[in-house]
Amino acid sequence: MLKTAATLYRYHHRILLAVMAAGLNLSSHANYFLKCLQTLPHQYTSLDTNRLTVAYFCVAGLDVLGRLDALDAPRIIRWVYAQQVLPTAAGAPGGFRGGPFLGGEFCGRPANSSFDSGHIAMTYTALALLAMLGDDLSAVDRTAALALVSSLQDSSGAFSSTAGGESDMRFVFCAAAICTMLGDPGCSSIDVDAATSYILASQNYDGGIGLGPGMESHGGSIYTAVAALTLLGTLPRLPRANELVHWCIHRQLGGYQGRPNKDEDTCYSFWLGASLELLGAGGMSDRVAIGDFASRCEFKHGGIGKCAGNHPDVLHSYYALCGLSLAGWEGLSRLDARLGITRRASISAGWLPMPNADSACAECDEAQSHAMEDLSLRHASDVKVALEQPTAGYAPPSFIESSFRTKVEYERWVASGRALPSQ
Amino acid sequence: MKLADVFSDLEPLEQNEGPQPVVQIAATPQFVEVMGYFRRVLVNQEFSQRALQLSAQAIALNAANYTAWQFRRRCLTELHAASSEEQRLAAWRDELEFCDEQCRNNMKNYQVWFHRRACVEQVGEPQKELQFIEEILAEDAKNYHAWGHRQWALRTYSLWADELSFVERLIKEDLRNNSAWNQRYYVLQHTTDIKSPEVVKAEIAFASKWIEIEPNNDSSWAYLKGIVRPVGYSAYPEVQQMCERLAAGALDEAAGPTQEGDASKICLNALSLLVDILQAQNTPKGTARAEALCKQLQRLDPIRINYWIWRAQQPRAMG
Numbered sequence: 234m235l236k237t238a239a240t241l242y243r244y245h246h247r248i249l250l251a252v253m254a255a256g257l258n259l260s261s262h263a264n265y266f267l268k269c270l271q272t273l274p275h276q277y278t279s280l281d282t283n284r285l286t287v288a289y290f291c292v293a294g295l296d297v298l299g300r301l302d303a304l305d306a307p308r309i310i311r312w313v314y315a316q317q318v319l320p321t322a323a324g325a326p327g328g329f330r331g332g333p334f335l336g337g338e339f340c341g342r343p344a345n346s347s348f349d350s351g352h353i354a355m356t357y358t359a360l361a362l363l364a365m366l367g368d369d370l371s372a373v374d375r376t377a378a379l380a381l382v383s384s385l386q387d388s389s390g391a392f393s394s395t396a397g398g399e400s401d402m403r404f405v406f407c408a409a410a411i412c413t414m415l416g417d418p419g420c421s422s423i424d425v426d427a428a429t430s431y432i433l434a435s436q437n438y439d440g441g442i443g444l445g446p447g448m449e450s451h452g453g454s455i456y457t458a459v460a461a462l463t464l465l466g467t468l469p470r471l472p473r474a475n476e477l478v479h480w481c482i483h484r485q486l487g488g489y490q491g492r493p494n495k496d497e498d499t500c501y502s503f504w505l506g507a508s509l510e511l512l513g514a515g516g517m518s519d520r521v522a523i524g525d526f527a528s529r530c531e532f533k534h535g536g537i538g539k540c541a542g543n544h545p546d547v548l549h550s551y552y553a554l555c556g557l558s559l560a561g562w563e564g565l566s567r568l569d570a571r572l573g574i575t576r577r578a579s580i581s582a583g584w585l586p587m588p589n590a591d592s593a594c595a596e597c598d599e600a601q602s603h604a605m606e607d608l609s610l611r612h613a614s615d616v617k618v619a620l621e622q623p624t625a626g627y628a629p630p631s632f633i634e635s636s637f638r639t640k641v642e643y644e645r646w647v648a649s650g651r652a653l654p655s656q
Numbered sequence: 657m658k659l660a661d662v663f664s665d666l667e668p669l670e671q672n673e674g675p676q677p678v679v680q681i682a683a684t685p686q687f688v689e690v691m692g693y694f695r696r697v698l699v700n701q702e703f704s705q706r707a708l709q710l711s712a713q714a715i716a717l718n719a720a721n722y723t724a725w726q727f728r729r730r731c732l733t734e735l736h737a738a739s740s741e742e743q744r745l746a747a748w749r750d751e752l753e754f755c756d757e758q759c760r761n762n763m764k765n766y767q768v769w770f771h772r773r774a775c776v777e778q779v780g781e782p783q784k785e786l787q788f789i790e791e792i793l794a795e796d797a798k799n800y801h802a803w804g805h806r807q808w809a810l811r812t813y814s815l816w817a818d819e820l821s822f823v824e825r826l827i828k829e830d831l832r833n834n835s836a837w838n839q840r841y842y843v844l845q846h847t848t849d850i851k852s853p854e855v856v857k858a859e860i861a862f863a864s865k866w867i868e869i870e871p872n873n874d875s876s877w878a879y880l881k882g883i884v885r886p887v888g889y890s891a892y893p894e895v896q897q898m899c900e901r902l903a904a905g906a907l908d909e910a911a912g913p914t915q916e917g918d919a920s921k922i923c924l925n926a927l928s929l930l931v932d933i934l935q936a937q938n939t940p941k942g943t944a945r946a947e948a949l950c951k952q953l954q955r956l957d958p959i960r961i962n963y964w965i966w967r968a969q970q971p972r973a974m975g
Contacts, residue, residue: 275682279720281691287679305676312678335723336695339674348698348723348730397726399770438841438882444800447807447845449838451800475973482963483874493874494832495798517962 257528257557258535259564262550263300265535266291269547270304284332285316289358290547296365296575297554297566306366313362317341318351320377326384326396327351327377329359341372351381352395357407360414361574364582375415379422382408386423390431391445401444402435406457409464410572413584420465429467432458439493440476450480452491456504459511463571468511478514481505485518488526488540489556498539499530499549502556507570510559515570520560527553659689659713662706668692669699687717698727703734712754719762725771748778756788763792769801773808782813790822797826798835807842819843831866834875841882851887859883864898867925871902877925881932885974889933896933902926924957935971943971 270291273280280287288309295301316329321343328351337345344350356378363370385393385404392404405428412420419425434446435458441450442458455477462468471477484490489501502523509515529541530553536545537553555573558565569579579585669692673680683691694714697707708731714724732751736744752775758768776782786809792802810816820843826836840862841850848855863880867873884895903926927949934946950968954961967973 270679273679273681275684275687277681278683278687279718280679281681281683281718282721282723284679284681291679308676309678312674312676315674333671333673334691334695334721335698336669336671339672346698346701348727352722395722395726397729398722399766437838439838439878443838444804447811447842448804449800449835475970478963479974480878482960485959487959492798493834493878495834514963514966517960517966519959519961522959 257524257562258531258533259298261531261533261535262537262554263295263298263303263535265532265545265550266294266298266547267303268535270309281334282331283355284334285313285329285355285358285362286331287547288313289362290551292362292365293574294547294551294554296578297551297558297568299564299566301365304366306368310363310366310368313359313366314341314372315339316355316359317372317374318349318377318381319343319374320380324380325377326381327374328353328356328381329378331355341374350395351378352398353382353385353392353404353407353411354394356381357410357414360411361572361578364414364584365574365578367581370415370582373415378411379415379417382411383422386427389445390424390427390429392423392428402432402442402454402457402461403444405432406461406464409461413464413572414582425465425467429462429465429470432462433471436471436473436477439480440473441480442477449492452481452484452489452501452504452508455481456508459508460571460573463511474512478509478512478517481509481512482514482517485522487522488530489523496540497526499527499537499553499556500539501552502527503552503559503573506556506559507568507573510570515559518560520562523556523560524562527557659693659710663693663696663710666693666696666700669695671695690714690717694724698723703731705735707731708735715758719758719765719768722767725767729771729774745779748775751775752779759788759792763796763799764801766801769805772805776809782809782815785809786815786818786822793826797830797833800835803835803839807839810843811846816843816847827866831870832873832875834878837875837879841879850883853891856883856887856892860892860895864894867898867902871923871926874925877929881929885932889936896930899926899930899933903930922956924953927953927956931967932974935974938972938975946971 270288273287292301292304292309295304313329316332318327318330319341320327330349331352333339335345335349337349360370360373360378363373382392384396385400386408387393387400389400390405391400391402392408393400394404408423408428409420412418412422420428431446432442435442435444435448435454437443437447437450439450442455443449443451444454448454459468459471459477462471468474484493484501484505486497488497488499489505490497491501491504506515506518506523509517527537530538530543530549532538532545536547537550538545539549543549554565555568558568559570566575566577568574569576569585572579572584576585580587668689671691690710690713694710697710708728711724711727711731714721715728718724728751732747736747739747752772755768755772755775758765759772762768776785786806789802789806789809792799796802810819820840823836823840823843826833827840830836844850844855844859850856860880860883863876863883866876867880870876880895884892889895902923905922931946931949931953934942934949937943947968950964953964953967957964
């Protein structure tokens with residue numbers, strides 16, 4: 234009797250939390266992103282050189298909320314293209330700068346000095362922005378952008394932010410993402426083996442991955458590492474993937490923390506949620522706890538902070554919503570965890586195949602499921618068991634069902650024991 | 657002296673926002689003035705003392721301005737291309753001092769720490785770095801950038817001698833400081849054969865000591881596991897013995913339900929490592945017992961129920 238009561242209590246507690254989390258004030262967040270896209274107060278001058286990134290968080294946030302209709306897309310596209318660095322000569326590097334902070338004409342233009350150059354992270358966010366807004370990237374100088382990426386790889390295999398800038402794991406991810414976005418899916422513009430070696434060398438004794446070899450395991454560096462390996466096609470070479478899953482899943486306290494013994498922070502529900510999804514373990518998180526934590530970090534006038542009581546910012550607002558989307562919360566677009574944008578944007582840009590559209594997609598699923606076997610992560614069977622345990626009080630991750638067009642299709646998949654036909 | 661007087665010979669270069677700006681930042685008049693001259697200086701490639709000072713003002717207004725940092729490195733190099741070694745060193749020492757202040761003000765800024773490396777490489781007095789980082793860590797013992805810089809200085813200049821005692825002191829101050837545990841591994845990895853029985857024995861003793869003091873600490877357990885797993889648990893039965901003892905609270909109850917509130921007393925880390933150890937034995941008995949423990953963990957660690965279900969099904973997952 235006692236046991237039943239305790240279970241019931243837990244179950245009802247969970248349902249209450251579910252209602253709370255589902256009650257996130259989504260429209261207030263859309264307004265928050267729209268406001269930030271216009272003007273930021275002078276306290277934000279530290280973002281002056283990274284304005285493309287701010288625009289990326291706002292537009293991507295609206296995309297996850299399904300509210301891109303509220304934007305004047307051509308206007309933003311024009312502004313993004315104005316940040317393009319055109320090559321001074323054939324073969325010279327291009328890419329995008331973070332904003333108009335170096336002066337000069339308002340249009341994509343060649344560098345106005347040796348200090349005016351493309352930045353790898355800004356180039357990634359620019360391409361993501363253009364795709365989300367429905368641009369076909371035809372005005373991107375692909376050769377020059379890929380030349381930039383290739384010129385920034387150093388002897389360790391890692392990439393620098395700009396010529397002469399710092400190099401670490403973040404920019405390995407940017408390089409792999411840019412190659413994928415510019416139609417170089419095998420990443421032939423860069424040294425894939427060296428980049429992969431750098432990532433593998435950064436895996437630590439605890440199974441996690443740091444920003445570089447020897448550096449402490451960290452949720453952010455894990456995401457950039459795992460997403461990069463996925464895009465480079467070398468994820469199966471990661472030797473201790475299961476230990477990495479163990480590390481990631483143990484960061485969930487309610488929300489996720491970024492490192493052991495640190496506080497929860499909304500952005501890690503994306504960094505770690507996305508890493509787990511790419512490792513084939515997306516269904517393992519406690520989705521209700523993620524929703525509960527995010528709802529506690531909501532700001533009443535819109536926006537989400539890194540923790541309860543903190544002021545909101547665009548990064549945490551976007552990543553908190555991404556975390557909810559990855560956890561399967563309804564009312565949010567699904568994510569392409571590899572690229573940090575919606576699947577909708579990725580599919581329309583041709584970076585993801587149309588779901589269930591043709592045989593190419595079946596091939597894709599096959600490749601994915603092979604990768605999962607290599608990692609000995611048999612995700613499908615896990616989920617099946619999880620579904621059979623209703624007394625635990627945990628709802629099955631709803632996105633798993635929403636991957637299928639019909640209930641019959643879904644049941645057929647459960648019976649097959651195959652990996653989830655994601656991506 | 658006013659900026660306009662210092663640069664009276666230059667026309668400020670405006671930022672061009674285009675007809676419809678996106679994420680425009682409402683800049684102060686001071687920001688507009690400094691950046692106007694700074695943009696001009698960049699276009700003119702002016703490597704002068706006044707330009708160097710101007711870039712410091714640009715950094716004071718926005719320390720994330722990566723171009724301003726890049727300019728400073730180039731400017732110092734150009735300014736002292738023909739200087740004596742003494743003058744050049746003095747200039748870079750001043751720059752390192754400028755960096756001290758900037759690191760303290762912008763502890764989580766990537767550019768400033770990267771710039772600091774360049775300064776140390778020029779000045780070549782790396783010993784001082786360890787002292788400086790110690791001051792930064794006194795304010796934030798888990799600062800990721802400071803630890804990264806420290807590792808760079810240690811490996812670049814082989815300054816390992818006192819690092820282990822420094823790390824031990826930090827663990828004493830806060831046994832949950834995961835950065836310090838990571839650093840301990842890093843030092844041993846570079847200075848010893850970390851798989852040798854002597855080192856493994858000593859590190860098991862070290863981790864166990866801290867686990868006994870506080871059994872619910874992910875950092876010390878991850879360290880213990882990281883030390884022993886690569887060499888095999890079977891050669892070090894003391895690890896399993898400790899797990900059995902610390903997990904006893906949970907094991908006593910057999911399969912019965914835990915009362916609400918009791919969960920905090922149960923050492924989940926001990927149970928978790930016990931699952932690893934038993935599964936690694938790869939025997940029917942070990943596997944069966946690991947499976948039972950996974951079932952227990954589904955109940956005791958409900959937020960990770962799906963994970964423990966999966967672990968029960970994958971006895972070779974951590975093989």
